[in-house]
Amino acid sequence: MTEPERLRADAVRNRAAILRATEDLLTRHHPQQISMEQVAAAAGVGKGTVFHRFGSRYGLMRALIQERAQDLEIAITTGPPPLGQGAPPRTRLLAFLTAMVELVARNKGLLAALGPAAPVTAAPEQEPRETHPVYRSWHGHISQLVHQQRPDLDADMLAHVLLATLHSEPILNALERGYANRLDRTLRDLVTGLMPQ
Amino acid sequence: MTEPERLRADAVRNRAAILRATEDLLTRHHPQQISMEQVAAAAGVGKGTVFHRFGSRYGLMRALIQERAQDLEIAITTGPPPLGQGAPPRTRLLAFLTAMVELVARNKGLLAALGPAAPVTAAPEQEPRETHPVYRSWHGHISQLVHQQRPDLDADMLAHVLLATLHSEPILNALERGYANRLDRTLRDLVTGLMPQ
DNA sequence: GACATTACTGGACCGGCGGTCCAGTTGTCG
DNA sequence: CGACAACTGGACCGCCGGTCCAGTAATGTC
Numbered sequence: 001m002t003e004p005e006r007l008r009a010d011a012v013r014n015r016a017a018i019l020r021a022t023e024d025l026l027t028r029h030h031p032q033q034i035s036m037e038q039v040a041a042a043a044g045v046g047k048g049t050v051f052h053r054f055g056s057r058y059g060l061m062r063a064l065i066q067e068r069a070q071d072l073e074i075a076i077t078t079g080p081p082p083l084g085q086g087a088p089p090r091t092r093l094l095a096f097l098t099a100m101v102e103l104v105a106r107n108k109g110l111l112a113a114l115g116p117a118a119p120v121t122a123a124p125e126q127e128p129r130e131t132h133p134v135y136r137s138w139h140g141h142i143s144q145l146v147h148q149q150r151p152d153l154d155a156d157m158l159a160h161v162l163l164a165t166l167h168s169e170p171i172l173n174a175l176e177r178g179y180a181n182r183l184d185r186t187l188r189d190l191v192t193g194l195m196p197q
Numbered sequence: 198m199t200e201p202e203r204l205r206a207d208a209v210r211n212r213a214a215i216l217r218a219t220e221d222l223l224t225r226h227h228p229q230q231i232s233m234e235q236v237a238a239a240a241g242v243g244k245g246t247v248f249h250r251f252g253s254r255y256g257l258m259r260a261l262i263q264e265r266a267q268d269l270e271i272a273i274t275t276g277p278p279p280l281g282q283g284a285p286p287r288t289r290l291l292a293f294l295t296a297m298v299e300l301v302a303r304n305k306g307l308l309a310a311l312g313p314a315a316p317v318t319a320a321p322e323q324e325p326r327e328t329h330p331v332y333r334s335w336h337g338h339i340s341q342l343v344h345q346q347r348p349d350l351d352a353d354m355l356a357h358v359l360l361a362t363l364h365s366e367p368i369l370n371a372l373e374r375g376y377a378n379r380l381d382r383t384l385r386d387l388v389t390g391l392m393p394q
Numbered sequence: 395g396a397c398a399t400t401a402c403t404g405g406a407c408c409g410g411c412g413g414t415c416c417a418g419t420t421g422t423c424g
Numbered sequence: 425c426g427a428c429a430a431c432t433g434g435a436c437c438g439c440c441g442g443t444c445c446a447g448t449a450a451t452g453t454c
Binding site (some may be wrong): 204205207208211239242243244245246249250 | 401402404405415
């Protein structure tokens with residue numbers, strides 16, 4: 001899935017240190033108020049190293065999220081039911097939502113790092129703005145499962161709505177306060193309403 | 198509802214010019230990439246004037262949103278059914294969601310201005326971060342209506358989930374492309390699933 | 395209508411940040 | 425072991441949110 005991309009030994013070490021430092025900072029601060037210099041300092045490297053490796057603030061966040069989401073990605077593509085193939089769509093969807101909520105809750109504020117979910121560079125307008133790979137993957141998974149059982153629904157939009165949950169400041173707050181189960185329950189209720197038994 | 202706050206004639210004029218300029222810029226750029234200097238220049242005033250009137254970037258966005266949301270606010274508190282009091286909760290909720298989607302769609306990217314939905318100042322942590330008045334109002338309205346018909350549900354969380362829709366980059370994109378009706382339809386489906394006839 | 399008061403104005407200025415650059419360093423491979 | 429490329433890191437750049445304050449012009453009083 002990921003090309004090995006042979007890196008020098010010190011580069012590998014620093015890459016890991018930077019990611020770990022970023023994650024650590026994210027548990028204490030909101031993504032917007034973490035500066036790249038802070039990250040570099042916390043990782044014990046120079047700012048240039050951070051940018052050389054990740055290209056930009058967005059690239060860093062993107063790499064971090066991708067790494068954390070990898071396990072779930074594998075579970076739904078090649079793992080056993082109910083996350084993996086084999087269970088009915090409704091069951092798989094519910095299992096996925098639960099896993100997703102748990103993932104986000106465990107990595108507090110991690111998804112918030114997606115922030116605008118796209119780099120906020122001076123967009124020349126009109127271009128649809130690149131979407132985050134993890135977002136695309138999750139959206140595809142959800143909409144596919146919905147479509148299998150309820151082809152009459154707008155699965156595409158519905159998947160966006162369900163995922164939107166993870167970009168809401170108040171909800172992320174609730175997650176940080178330990179209300180993951182409430183969110184999970186609410187999402188289940190919503191899905192169950194549309195996909196009865 | 199709003200104190201008149203006697204302003205000098207020129208202050209009133211400039212306030213309006215700044216709000217109009219901001220709105221105009223928001224139709225062409227994403228909120229994050231509009232600088233306060235741009236706003237000032239577009240409004241034909243100095244930067245100091247903008248900050249004197251609105252205090253901060255967040256204060257400006259907040260004022261803008263509040264003004265646009267005023268009509269809807271009035272409609273649900275003192276207007277006629279189905280938005281105002283008199284209709285059954287389910288009907289009112291559906292009407293509200295439709296109005297909300299339409300409002301956001303018409304003011305492209307306006308809600309995106311809520312961005313983090315709160316000032317991203319260096320939060321001393323722990324404090325729950327002030328919530329935007331408009332958000333609070335909408336959340337209260339939705340959760341109250343849900344609770345009236347389905348007291349068994351977690352109306353509070355459900356309202357947050359429904360509102361989260363408006364903070365999603367992909368969905369705002371869809372709205373800008375004119376898919377407001379698809380979003381409206383999807384939200385109706387979700388609500389109808391939980392509040393059957 | 396003149397004057398004092400005071401709110402408003404706007405541009406210079408500040409600290410900090412994302413991102414670039416490049417000279418020096420160090421792993422890697424033949 | 426030597427040469428080369430990749431990596432490193434700190435100085436540097438342009439920009440931006442926000443502050444400050446001297447100048448300006450509405451407003452109220454007589």
